[in-house]
Amino acid sequence: MKRVGAVSELWRYPVIGLQGESVTRAKIVETGIAGDRAFQIRDEGGKILGPIPQSTSSTERSLLGLRASLDDSGGAAVLKVAFHDEVASFDLPDFSTKLDHQVGVPVRLEESSVSATRVKRGRAVHVISNASIRALKRSYPGGDFDVRRFRPNIVLDLGKDGKDFAEESWVGKSLRVGEALLKVEKPNERCTVTTLPQGDLPEDKRILQTIVDANGRNLGVMCSVEKAGAVAVGDSVFVD
DSSP states (O other), rough: EEEEEEEEEEEOSSSSTBBBBEEEEEEETTTTEEETTTTEEEETTTTTSSSSSSSSOOOOOOOOSSEOOOOOOOOSSSEEOOOOOOOOESHHHHTTHHHHHHHOOOOEEEOOOHHHHHHHHOOEEEEHHHHHHHHHHOOOOOSOOGGGGGSSSSSOOOTTTTTGGGGGGGGTSEEEEETTTEEEEEEEEOGGGGGGBBBBBBOOOOOHHHHHHHHHHEEEEEEEEEEEEETTTTOEEEEE
């Protein structure tokens, strides 16, 4: 196998549609990074909410205004959600009330039902390279191409000589990351989520247009899991 770089960042998104958290170590299982998309938010009509509001109600707000994390310092992982003014644990009695207030409509938090679909579609792990981000930045120097806009699981440092959108040349190949083995299934087609505000990132519609112009709307790749295993920031990455 050929070494192509190293892991520079690891991300998981415990609740679908919410901002996620950066971690230094993770376990890759069949469905992806352990704890990733473990929960979802459903409205009164039964619809699973994503980062783009779908309700006709003008009160529903983007879930990207909230950030989710898993606290496993006490053993079993406890879900925490950072609202605009505080962090609340899922096990607190008033958590549901706080969530309703912040989303803007009545909702419920539940375990995710999308894992099997992600596996079937070859979308268990999202990988993106720093070379691809640099290519976009050259096309639109004024844009903020923070990786949070693109919701990757694994960010790869390919070095200063990494080729633009190099990860797309790996489609159909195996990618060894730490102890895990991934199969690169397909390029990842981007949507308007990349343009939305979240945290300190402003709304910027030119972000998506830049991706379209530079690489036909694709950025990063989606992978299935061939072998589970541990992965950490700094691990070498090999392609076969």
